[in-house]
Amino acid sequence: MIPIRALALCLLFCAPAQAQELAPEVIDQFSPLPLHQVAAQVAERYAGRLLAADTRPPRPEERDLGAELVYQFRLVTPQRDLLDIRIDARTGRFLSVSGRGQLAARRAAQE
Numbered sequence: 001m002i003p004i005r006a007l008a009l010c011l012l013f014c015a016p017a018q019a020q021e022l023a024p025e026v027i028d029q030f031s032p033l034p035l036h037q038v039a040a041q042v043a044e045r046y047a048g049r050l051l052a053a054d055t056r057p058p059r060p061e062e063r064d065l066g067a068e069l070v071y072q073f074r075l076v077t078p079q080r081d082l083l084d085i086r087i088d089a090r091t092g093r094f095l096s097v098s099g100r101g102q103l104a105a106r107r108a109a110q111e
Helices: 002-013 017-029 035-045 060-064
Strands: 049-056 070-076 082-088 094-098
Touching (some): 035 049
Antiparallel strands (some): 070 082, 082 094
16 A cells, blocks of 8 residues: 555656646646536437536547547436436537437427
8 A cells, every 4th residue: 555655656746847837738728618508508409307417538439539528417318218428528519329218308409
């Protein structure tokens, strides 16, 4: 247990100065959409109750589409089916929806 702590402290305090200097630039370049805004998009598209929302790293196929961070939502539909919805945190694009009852829960597009 002690060697793990020592390694963690070493990695924390021995980080190269260049990485510490680049961090603000990287943070400035990446600006995800607010979570509540993306949750509203999910509510507009699917009927149901939101159970959970989380941030996740992109899967390889999502990274190929340009996603750098993914919002993952778990939604229970009125038919009690569970949907797993993954959205690009930067653009708000729906990356995948999995689970039963997707079509039944899908709301009609409002014009």
